[in-house]
Amino acid sequence: MIPAIGASLPRLQTGNVETGLAASGASPVGKTAGADFSVVLSKIAQDAVTTVQSAEAVSIKGINGGATTQAVVEAVMEAERTLQTAVSIRDKAVSAYMELSRMAI
Numbered sequence: 001m002i003p004a005i006g007a008s009l010p011r012l013q014t015g016n017v018e019t020g021l022a023a024s025g026a027s028p029v030g031k032t033a034g035a036d037f038s039v040v041l042s043k044i045a046q047d048a049v050t051t052v053q054s055a056e057a058v059s060i061k062g063i064n065g066g067a068t069t070q071a072v073v074e075a076v077m078e079a080e081r082t083l084q085t086a087v088s089i090r091d092k093a094v095s096a097y098m099e100l101s102r103m104a105i
Contacts, residue, residue: 048086055079 035043055075062072 044089045086048082051082052079 055078058067058075059072061067062069
């Protein structure tokens with residue numbers, strides 16, 4: 001699967017939220033933590049491309065006798081999972097866009 005999905009999502013802080021907010025004087029509304037959505041999608045896309053390129057490189061090594069059959073199969077399966085994940089994300093984005101375009105104003 002695409003490693004950036006888990007790595008780029010914001011982490012939840014455990015601890016007493018009210019105490020932390022009271023001590024800092026901040027309000028819970030308006031404060032956002034984490035990465036920008038476009039940065040997250042960009043990182044996911046870059047990781048997908050890197051995974052596919054790595055699988056291609058291992059496949060070429062396998063053809064030339066530099067990699068085992070197991071390594072080639074594992075690399076190709078990882079690339080396949082990455083592609084399936086990317087297609088699922090694309091399908092969800094298109095579905096959300098279509099749903100928004102159908103909304104009445």
